[in-house]
Amino acid sequence: MTTAAPNARALVHPAREEIRLEGVLHALADPLRLLVVRELASEDAELTCSHFELPITKSTTTHHFRVLREAGLVQQVYRGTAKVNVLRRADLDALFPGLLDSVLAAAAGQADRLGDA
Amino acid sequence: MTTAAPNARALVHPAREEIRLEGVLHALADPLRLLVVRELASEDAELTCSHFELPITKSTTTHHFRVLREAGLVQQVYRGTAKVNVLRRADLDALFPGLLDSVLAAAAGQADRLGDA
DNA sequence: CCTCTCGTACGATAAGCATCGTACTACGGA
DNA sequence: TCCGTAGTACGATGCTTATCGTACGAGAGG
Numbered sequence: 001m002t003t004a005a006p007n008a009r010a011l012v013h014p015a016r017e018e019i020r021l022e023g024v025l026h027a028l029a030d031p032l033r034l035l036v037v038r039e040l041a042s043e044d045a046e047l048t049c050s051h052f053e054l055p056i057t058k059s060t061t062t063h064h065f066r067v068l069r070e071a072g073l074v075q076q077v078y079r080g081t082a083k084v085n086v087l088r089r090a091d092l093d094a095l096f097p098g099l100l101d102s103v104l105a106a107a108a109g110q111a112d113r114l115g116d117a
Numbered sequence: 118m119t120t121a122a123p124n125a126r127a128l129v130h131p132a133r134e135e136i137r138l139e140g141v142l143h144a145l146a147d148p149l150r151l152l153v154v155r156e157l158a159s160e161d162a163e164l165t166c167s168h169f170e171l172p173i174t175k176s177t178t179t180h181h182f183r184v185l186r187e188a189g190l191v192q193q194v195y196r197g198t199a200k201v202n203v204l205r206r207a208d209l210d211a212l213f214p215g216l217l218d219s220v221l222a223a224a225a226g227q228a229d230r231l232g233d234a
Numbered sequence: 235c236c237t238c239t240c241g242t243a244c245g246a247t248a249a250g251c252a253t254c255g256t257a258c259t260a261c262g263g264a
Numbered sequence: 265t266c267c268g269t270a271g272t273a274c275g276a277t278g279c280t281t282a283t284c285g286t287a288c289g290a291g292a293g294g
Contacts, residue, residue: 009290021227025146025220029139030282050240060283062242067281081240081291096223098215103142106213110138126260147252167270177253179272184251198261198270 011069011076011083016091019072024096027071032056033064034107037073037087041104046084128186128193128200133208136189141213144188149173150181151224154190154204158221163201 028034032054040047049065056064065085068074073092074085092100145151149171157164166182173181182202185191190209191202209217 017230021220021223022146022148022151025142025151029143029146031139032282034139034142048240056282057284058241059243059285063282065241078241078290081238083241096219096226098219099223102213102215102219103138106138106216109213113134149252165270173252174254175271176255176273180252182271195260195271198268200271 009078011078013069013075014072016072016095019091019095021096023071024073024092024099027067027073028103030064030067033068033073034103036064036068036085038104038107040074040085040087041089041100044087046086048079048082048084050082126195128195130186130192131189133189133212136208136212138213140188141190141209141216144184144190145220147181147184150185151220153181153185153202155221155224157191157202157204158206158217161204163203165196165199165201167199 028037035054036052039052049061052061054061054064065074065076065083068085069076072088075088076083076085078084087100089100145154152171153169156169166178169178171178171181182191182193182200185202186193189205192205193200193202195201204217206217
């Protein structure tokens with residue numbers, strides 16, 4: 001009632017203060033999840049889960065996005081049958097200043113170095 | 118022969134270019150390992166494994182230090198019966214500029230916030 | 235209403251990992 | 265030479281995690 005659509009299925013997110021560094025690092029330590037975060041950051045847009053072409057099945061994709069959500073890295077909202085993802089940049093920058101940017105830069109640098117797009 | 122002590126037992130380290138971001142993040146995602154890295158960074162000194170008072174047995178300690186070494190976070194050298202650890206700051210800063218510092222700052226901030234020393 | 239697409243739930247499986255205990259090696263000092 | 269301290273090796277154990285397949289639910293569009 002307070003804000004926005006009442007029709008959306010519920011989706012649990014940690015509050016800003018509940019986000020733990022270890023959880024964030026663990027979430028980012030997986031290559032696929034790191035890729036997702038990189039793409040979310042570079043596009044700075046709302047991307048549906050299905051937008052990402054990951055070499056895994058749908059169920060595994062669901063799993064990875066849940067990890068990202070529960071770690072506090074992304075905010076997810078249902079839009080129709082799709083689920084859109086947004087990076088929680090403000091929360092992360094407030095809690096861990098510079099962390100996200102340096103991880104993204106490191107990932108970009110390494111991708112460059114290794115030539116994997 | 119080339120450099121230093123020939124009597125030291127061998128200890129495998131990844132070369133700078135072999136250090137992978139995912140490995141670094143994974144190593145840092147463990148609370149105990151993060152603690153060790155924080156202490157190594159703050160003291161900026163060579164600390165033996167036994168210097169750390171971790172709530173785990175010796176074998177588990179060995180395990181964690183191996184993870185740190187193999188991820189490229191610390192350099193380890195035997196000194197007598199002891200093994201001294203040094204943060205590979207130069208290598209990490211060269212590969213992933215700003216990453217280590219922001220992780221350390223984030224860890225300090227979180228420790229502050231949660232009041233766990 | 236039917237059907238397509240998107241995503242979930244659940245169970246299974248296999249791999250990884252943190253942890254321990256015990257037995258062992260290596261070095262240094264008495 | 266003998267002992268103590270630092271760390272390792274190895275095997276076991278139990279937890280977590282990445283992965284899949286199949287069956288299901290929820291919207292959108294005809």
